[in-house]
Amino acid sequence: MEAMLQPVADLFGPTWPAVWTLLKIVAIIAPLLGCVAYLTLAERKVIGYMQVRIGPNRVGPFGLLQPVADGVKLLLKEIIVPSGANKGLFILGPILAIAPSLAAWSVVPFGDGMVLANVNAGLLFLLAITSMEVYGVIVAGWASNSKYPFLGSMRAAAQMVSYEVSMGFALICVLLISASLNLTDIVTTQGSGRFHDMGLSFLSWNWLPLFPMFVVYVISGIAETNRAPFDVVEGEAEVVAGHMVEYSGMAFALFFLAEYANMILVSILTSILFLGGWLSPVGFLPDGFIWLALKTACILFLFLWARATFPRFRYDHIMRLGWKVFIPVTLVWVVVVAVWMISPLSIWK
Amino acid sequence: MEFKTFVFYFLSAILVFAALRVITARNPVHAALFLVLAFFNAGGIWLLLHAEFLAITLVMVYVGAVMVLFLFVVMMLDINLERLRQGFWSYLPVGALIGILLVIEMAMVLGGRYFGLDAMPVPPEPMAGFSNTRELGRVLYTDYVYPFELASLVLLVAMVAAVSLTLRKRKNTKYIDPSLQVSVKREGRVELVKMQAEKED
Numbered sequence: 137m138e139a140m141l142q143p144v145a146d147l148f149g150p151t152w153p154a155v156w157t158l159l160k161i162v163a164i165i166a167p168l169l170g171c172v173a174y175l176t177l178a179e180r181k182v183i184g185y186m187q188v189r190i191g192p193n194r195v196g197p198f199g200l201l202q203p204v205a206d207g208v209k210l211l212l213k214e215i216i217v218p219s220g221a222n223k224g225l226f227i228l229g230p231i232l233a234i235a236p237s238l239a240a241w242s243v244v245p246f247g248d249g250m251v252l253a254n255v256n257a258g259l260l261f262l263l264a265i266t267s268m269e270v271y272g273v274i275v276a277g278w279a280s281n282s283k284y285p286f287l288g289s290m291r292a293a294a295q296m297v298s299y300e301v302s303m304g305f306a307l308i309c310v311l312l313i314s315a316s317l318n319l320t321d322i323v324t325t326q327g328s329g330r331f332h333d334m335g336l337s338f339l340s341w342n343w344l345p346l347f348p349m350f351v352v353y354v355i356s357g358i359a360e361t362n363r364a365p366f367d368v369v370e371g372e373a374e375v376v377a378g379h380m381v382e383y384s385g386m387a388f389a390l391f392f393l394a395e396y397a398n399m400i401l402v403s404i405l406t407s408i409l410f411l412g413g414w415l416s417p418v419g420f421l422p423d424g425f426i427w428l429a430l431k432t433a434c435i436l437f438l439f440l441w442a443r444a445t446f447p448r449f450r451y452d453h454i455m456r457l458g459w460k461v462f463i464p465v466t467l468v469w470v471v472v473v474a475v476w477m478i479s480p481l482s483i484w485k
Numbered sequence: 486m487e488f489k490t491f492v493f494y495f496l497s498a499i500l501v502f503a504a505l506r507v508i509t510a511r512n513p514v515h516a517a518l519f520l521v522l523a524f525f526n527a528g529g530i531w532l533l534l535h536a537e538f539l540a541i542t543l544v545m546v547y548v549g550a551v552m553v554l555f556l557f558v559v560m561m562l563d564i565n566l567e568r569l570r571q572g573f574w575s576y577l578p579v580g581a582l583i584g585i586l587l588v589i590e591m592a593m594v595l596g597g598r599y600f601g602l603d604a605m606p607v608p609p610e611p612m613a614g615f616s617n618t619r620e621l622g623r624v625l626y627t628d629y630v631y632p633f634e635l636a637s638l639v640l641l642v643a644m645v646a647a648v649s650l651t652l653r654k655r656k657n658t659k660y661i662d663p664s665l666q667v668s669v670k671r672e673g674r675v676e677l678v679k680m681q682a683e684k685e686d
Contacts, residue, residue, distance in 0.1 A: 225514075225515075225518075255537070256537065256616050256617070256618065257537045257538060257541055257616075257617075257618055260537075260538065260541040260542070260545065260618070261541055263541075263545055263549075264541045264542075264544040264545040264548070264549060267544075267545055267548070267549025267550065267553075268544070268548055268549060270549075270553055271521070271553070274553065274556055274557075274560070275518070278514060278556075278560045286560070289560075290557065290560075290561075293553050293554075293556070293557045294557075296553075297550060297553055297554065300549070300550070317616075317618055452661075456663070
């Protein structure tokens with residue numbers, strides 16, 4: 137690879153590292169946006185079949201061109217800025233929503249060594265970047281200068297701050313047993329242990345010893361992305377569409393893109409942290425990116441399944457679940473894992 | 486100019502601008518958002534010093550949590566500039582005192598050679614595979630474990646104090662007790678009564 141690219145590198149001279157990094161960024165973002173587009177179609181199809189409907193089937197064969205049609209429609213619509221809105225922040229809102237959800241992908245490893253930035257503190261970086269996602273919602277809600285968006289952004293701020301805590305504690309358990317903040321190291325440490333030697337690698341992944349944390353992480357992930365059944369931020373019965381009420385056209389589409397990119401991010405992180413990333417579940421099959429994609433797709437299906445199945449939580453129930461159930465459970469489990477690790481019963485030595 | 490120097494001046498310029506706007510912006514929400522920008526750039530400068538743990542923690546704690554709650558409060562303010570300007574002269578002495586203290590402290594850092602600060606050796610370049618996070622954790626939990634625990638206790642006390650100061654227990658609040666909800670049986674709610682069919686003659 138290096139030798140093959142050498143002539144091209146010579147052509148660009150000293151700017152080559154920048155050009156090469158840009159190319160890698162495009163190679164991550166372009167497929168990601170494609171996935172986002174088709175995730176919207178998958179969502180409508182899956183929910184359609186769960187409700188004994190067909191779902192979109194008019195544009196293209198089986199409705200496969202529906203995302204393209206939606207994209208074109210949103211691009212051509214006018215962006216209306218309300219006259220009472222704070223114009224600068226109104227435009228900044230969608231940008232602040234989409235930027236962190238794309239920036240977080242820079243440290244996500246897709247395979248052994250297949251990562252844009254292999255930073256030591258990758259997990260911390262992810263926590264920091266994902267904690268900034270809420271700004272887009274807050275700024276948009278405030279800048280709209282309207283009641284419903286404001287209520288929506290208040291709810292978003294409270295909800296995201298509460299679930300970040302339990303999410304953080306779940307991650308602390310993961311880094312306790314992998315002794316590293318580097319995502320590649322976290323995956324490779326899952327590929328060892330007694331079950332791995334028996335060829336049953338999927339039993340040595342983090343989900344089994346950390347099962348309560350796995351559940352907490354997935355549910356907190358759904359809450360962090362403001363997806364059903366935790367979507368009170370845009371609960372249409374109460375606050376119409378929350379922070380997105382005043383947005384139209386591409387500005388609205390950016391919120392949509394950010395939400396779906398975040399969904400994929402949480403799914404791929406769950407696969408990396410708890411489900412062994414790109415490691416194959418059994419000994420006789422080779423590791424590879426395909427496993428990571430499959431695991432991510434399964435978690436994404438869980439997201440859609442939850443949306444089709446559960447009614448929306450009431451607001452106080454969301455807060456109760458976050459503060460009074462998840463945080464005590466995770467706090468106790470951090471101590472349990474720490475004691476387990478230094479006890480003679482430890483399975484990570 | 487070395488690329489690193491360029492990055493440093495770039496981040497510092499934005500940081501100084503954002504910090505200035507924090508105190509000059511008329512709108513408190515704008516000021517809070519500029520403070521977010523300032524934190525972010527300060528994190529960037531710390532990254533240049535190989536302090537990745539501190540930099541990311543700064544962004545995570547201050548940008549991700551503290552400022553979100555700050556904005557939460559500031560957004561709900563009724564922004565009335567006339568009222569905000571009231572009391573400028575009465576707050577001035579305290580503000581000026583703090584300002585002078587800050588200026589003295591900054592002068593001591595910036596004019597370090599008059600105070601012997603340049604006697605500090607330049608930290609060595611980190612080796613490959615050096616993890617700032619691991620080193621910081623090792624130092625915190627071995628050499629500085631007592632001060633660290635003491636600081637955490639002080640924080641805990643402050644937290645408990647803040648909660649107990651603002652806690653107002655209302656007698657007439659109606660709570661839903663989920664454990665009672667779950668334990669509801671059909672027999673407790675529905676009574677089946679046997680009765681003769683009533684006929685109209």
